[in-house]
Amino acid sequence: MNDQFTNPGLKHSQLDHSSLPVIPLKIISTGAALPPNCVTSSSLDERFNKAAGYIEKRSGITHRFHATYEASQAALAVEALNDALTRQNIAPDSIDLLISASAISVQALPCSAAHILQQSNLPEGTAGFDINASCISFITALQVAASLLNTGTYHRIAIVSADLASRGIDWDHEESSLIFGDGAACAIVEKGDGRSGILSYSLETYTKGIDLCEIRAGGTRCNPRAGIRDSDFLFHMDGKKLFRYASALIEDYFERLLRSSGLTLSDIATVVPHQASYLSLEHMRKRLGVSSEALIDIYRFRGNQVAASIPSALHEAFLQNRYQEGHPMMLIGTAAGLSFGGMVLLP
C-alpha cells in the first residue's frame, strides 16, 4: 500500500501503523445537481443599485444558483442521487438505505427521505430517514452510514443533501443575502475491504451560539398557534458574532480532530470544508494553515449551499480525482447550533 502514497508530506512509517481506518468505509460514487437559474453577482449589483463589481467583492462569489419558488427540494435531491448512480452505473435497487442529510426539511411531516424516495426510482419499500446536524449533516450522516454498514444493517447507502437556501433569504439583510446558493449532492457508500475508512470523526455543539444563525419557523416554536411572522421564515444571521465565536473555538477543535486521526496537517492531501463564507475559507487557509492546493474551494461559483456544500465540494474532489487510496482527506465545517463537525478519511 505504501507505494500508493504520493503526497510528499506523508509520513509513511506513521501511516503504516496508526492510519488503519478505525471504521471501514468506501465512497463508491458521488454526484451533484444545481437548479437551472444562475444568479450572477453583477445581476445583483443592478438589482440593488450597486456599483459594478460591488457584490462580487463583498461576497467573494461570481455566481450562485437559485431555484424558482415552485421548484422541489426533493426533485433536486433526486437529480444528485441519479447523477451519483449513473456515474458508476449503480443499480437503483442495490441501494438499501437512503439518508436525507439536509439542514432544512421539505415539510414538517413526513421526513424528507420519504419525499426523495417518492420521486426517485428506488424500489417501493426502500428504507429512508433524515439526519440533521444543520450545515454539517453530511459529515454526521457519513459516520452514521459507516456505523450501520459495519453492523451489517445495510450494504450500500446513498446519502443526499439538498438545500434551497434561496427560499429563506432575507433580501433586506445585505450580508447574508449575498452568500447563499441552492444545490444538492450525493455520496454512495459501502463498507469496502477495510483498507479505506474513517480515521477520526468529531461533532461538538456549543449552544451559546444557537441564535446566531437560525430560521425560527418550521416547527413547534413559530406557527399560527404559537405566533408567527413572515420574517420567521427567513435566515437570521449575525455573521460577525458567529465568525468571532467560531474562530475562538475552531483551532482547538481542529487540533483535537487531527490528533485523534493519528495524522498531522501535512499528511492531509485534501481538505473539503463547508463553504460557509469567503471569510471562513480564508480563516481555514491562514489561521489553520491549510494550503490552497489542499483546499477544495467551490464557494466562488456556488456560494454557501448550507448542508449541500460539503458533499458538493466532495463531489468536486472526486471530479479532480483526489479521492485516491492512501491520500488522507479531511471534511470539516461549522454549522448553526453552533456546531463543529469533522472527519479524517483514508480513501
Place this chain on the structure above:
Amino acid sequence: MNDQFTNPGLKHSQLDHSSLPVIPLKIISTGAALPPNCVTSSSLDERFNKAAGYIEKRSGITHRFHATYEASQAALAVEALNDALTRQNIAPDSIDLLISASAISVQALPCSAAHILQQSNLPEGTAGFDINASCISFITALQVAASLLNTGTYHRIAIVSADLASRGIDWDHEESSLIFGDGAACAIVEKGDGRSGILSYSLETYTKGIDLCEIRAGGTRCNPRAGIRDSDFLFHMDGKKLFRYASALIEDYFERLLRSSGLTLSDIATVVPHQASYLSLEHMRKRLGVSSEALIDIYRFRGNQVAASIPSALHEAFLQNRYQEGHPMMLIGTAAGLSFGGMVLLP
C-alpha cells in the same frame, strides 16, 4: 442464562443458538415527561356539544395531555432526559451524544438537538443531532445508536423524542383531532457486555402513502415564497385510507421482522407498539396475534404522541419491570411516509 427465561412460549434450545444479539446494546435507563394540562374526553364532549361519553367511545381515549401554545418542545424533551438521568443516577457529563428523535422539529434551523442541549445541563460541546423517520424515529435512532456504540464512536447515548402534536391539530377534522396527545420520552443506552442487544431491525418506506398523513408547512414546500395557508400547519390525515394501506402491508412486514430475529411470536415477551390509534392496537392484537398481556398499551391515557409514543410505551415497560434479561421485546410501528419500523431486542 436459560433459567432467566420464564416466558412459557420460549424455545430455549433455539434461543441458545440463534438469539445472540446481532448488535450489542443495553438500555440503562428510560424517562418520560408530560405537559401539565390534562384534556379529558369528557371536556371535549362539552367543547364539541357531544353526548357524554361520545369522544371517549369514538377515540378510545379517556384523557391526553396538551401543552399550552407557549410551551417549549425542547423544555419537555429536557424533562424526559432529566427523568432518565435521575432514575439511574447518571451523571449528565457521562452522556457523549444526544440524539433528538422527534417527528416534528422545534424550528427549521438549527436542529432540535441543539435546542435540547441548550436547555439541558449536559456540558457545552456535547455532540447532538436529529434523526427523523416520522413517528418511528425512536426505533431508527436506537439502531443508529447501537451502531455508533459498536464502532466506538460514542459510549453512552441519550435518545429523546418529544412531540407537541396539539400545535398542529385540525379541530375541524373530528377523527384526527381526538387522537393526539403531547409528550416526551428518553432512553439512555450503552453497548453493554454483548449479552443484550438487537436481534433484528427493519425500516421500510412505501411512498404511495406519502400524502395520507402529513403537515405540509415547515420547510421548503410551503412558506411565504412558495405559497402557504394556515391549514398547511395542521395534520392532514386520511385515517381510513392510511389504515387500509398499512393493513395490507403490515402482516408481511411483521413476519419478515420476526423471521430475521430468529424468534417466533410466542418468544416475544413484550411488544411495545406505536400508539397510533385504537384501531391500530386492536389490529395488532387480533390480526397479528399479539396477546393483550404482551402488548404495552398506554393509548387510553396518552393518545397518539407521534414520535414520543414508542419511547413512552418503552418507559412504561421499564416501570412494569418488563425489560428483563432473556425476555425478548419487540418495538414496532407505522409512520407517516408510509413507513414501517420494528426491532426485536434481547434485554
